[in-house]
Amino acid sequence: MFNSDHMSDVSRKDKVIDSRIKVMRALLSPDYITQNQPCSERGVAHVFSSRQQLADIVSHDDDRMFCIVGPCSIHDAKAALEYGKLLAELAHELKNELLIVMRVYFEKPRTTIGWKGLMNDPHLDGSFRINEGIELARKILLGLTELGLPVGVEWLDVITPQYICDLVTWGAIGARTTESQVHRQLVSGLSMPVGFKNATSGDVQVCVDACVSARHPHCFLGVTHSGAAAIVETTGNHDVHVILRGGKGANAENYFPKDVQGVAAVMRKSKLRPSIVVDCSHGNSRKDHTRQHLVSESVAKQVAEGNQDIVGVMIESNLVAGKQNLVSGHAHELTYGQSITDACVDFAETTKMLLSLAQAVRDRRSGLEY
Ligand SMILES: O=C[C@H](O)[C@H](O)COP(=O)(O)O
Numbered sequence: 512m513f514n515s516d517h518m519s520d521v522s523r524k525d526k527v528i529d530s531r532i533k534v535m536r537a538l539l540s541p542d543y544i545t546q547n548q549p550c551s552e553r554g555v556a557h558v559f560s561s562r563q564q565l566a567d568i569v570s571h572d573d574d575r576m577f578c579i580v581g582p583c584s585i586h587d588a589k590a591a592l593e594y595g596k597l598l599a600e601l602a603h604e605l606k607n608e609l610l611i612v613m614r615v616y617f618e619k620p621r622t623t624i625g626w627k628g629l630m631n632d633p634h635l636d637g638s639f640r641i642n643e644g645i646e647l648a649r650k651i652l653l654g655l656t657e658l659g660l661p662v663g664v665e666w667l668d669v670i671t672p673q674y675i676c677d678l679v680t681w682g683a684i685g686a687r688t689t690e691s692q693v694h695r696q697l698v699s700g701l702s703m704p705v706g707f708k709n710a711t712s713g714d715v716q717v718c719v720d721a722c723v724s725a726r727h728p729h730c731f732l733g734v735t736h737s738g739a740a741a742i743v744e745t746t747g748n749h750d751v752h753v754i755l756r757g758g759k760g761a762n763a764e765n766y767f768p769k770d771v772q773g774v775a776a777v778m779r780k781s782k783l784r785p786s787i788v789v790d791c792s793h794g795n796s797r798k799d800h801t802r803q804h805l806v807s808e809s810v811a812k813q814v815a816e817g818n819q820d821i822v823g824v825m826i827e828s829n830l831v832a833g834k835q836n837l838v839s840g841h842a843h844e845l846t847y848g849q850s851i852t853d854a855c856v857d858f859a860e861t862t863k864m865l866l867s868l869a870q871a872v873r874d875r876r877s878g879l880e881y
């Protein structure tokens with residue numbers, strides 16, 4: 512029973528609603544943003560074609576590998592486009608063996624706290640100008656699309672896809688969200704191929720379960736192009752696959768042949784044709800960028816020796832190797848072209864890794880021993 516003696520004079524509603532909300536600001540609608548920054552017809556054709564090519568690789572109808580290559584996170588439009596120009600040239604050179612997709616991550620999941628990416632805080636100073644962040648992200652994606660470069664993002668927030676997904680060829684669900692029903696549902700309705708990472712603990716069952724779930728139709732709550740909340744029914748996404756990113760601590764790596772074969776067996780058990788991407792960074796490099804080449808060399812060897820289950824790799828790469836600390840509000844002090852999240856390899860190292868992966872695809876084709 513309610514005890515009215517304990518009720519104060521202030522409105523009861525004020526006491527139980529929004530008591531921890533500081534402020535709510537209006538969010539521009541997806542229609543508003545996309546109509547102000549439309550994709551050209553050439554861009555639409557490019558995204559459609561690169562998604563189809565990538566889906567063919569995922570389903571083993573195309574014997575190339577796809578490579579998700581680029582900065583851990585994008586924080587500077589100029590550097591992102593400069594990097595994109597270099598990568599577009601390499602992508603063209605290696606197009607017969609590799610489908611190179613630029614990693615253009617605007618949303619960062621954090622272990623605890625930290626900068627959550629360009630969409631969330633585009634000025635890198637805690638001002639959280641999300642409308643500007645979305646517009647800037649779209650501007651960068653439009654620039655990269657005009658270069659003819661396919662792009663890949665991590666889908667972290669479930670509202671943001673409506674603002675940029677027309678420009679995205681590939682998506683990832685990160686290690687911290689692969690087990691989330693909300694993200695699996697989202698993927699079931701996304702128009703591009705999506706990879707699910709294994710858990711940060713190293714557990715791979717969750718990413719296989721995620722594929723099973725996202726292939727199915729779902730009904731859940733989402734947002735329309737006009738920005739209204741809606742009940743969404745999806746068809747299911749068959750272009751899903753797993754990403755091995757390693758786990759934690761000693762023996763964190765999961766890119767060795769036994770690990771690749773192990774996850775392939777788990778996929779088969781769940782009646783999925785194995786389709787595996789190996790992440791050269793994160794747990795697999797123990798977050799040491801100088802170890803990324805060890806992973807790509809192992810992948811190249813496995814592919815050259817005939818492994819058919821590996822369809823792709825991920826490389827964290829930037830103009831300048833390593834990483835630097837971001838001090839909120841001091842973005843002007845940052846080194847141009849260097850990561851402010853995880854450490855990356857530089858472009859010269861990236862080129863070496865991609866050339867050797869392209870050779871591995873040629874060797875797999877010709878059935879040669881490595
Ligand atoms: O890829 C980036 C990071 O590994 C991920 O966002 C977690 O970062 P954090 O552990 O620094 O928060």
Ligand SMILES: C=C(OP(=O)(O)O)C(=O)O
Nearest residue numbers: 620685686687708756793
């Ligand atoms: C956050 C990332 O990776 P993971 O989810 O594997 O930690 C990432 O790829 O940026």
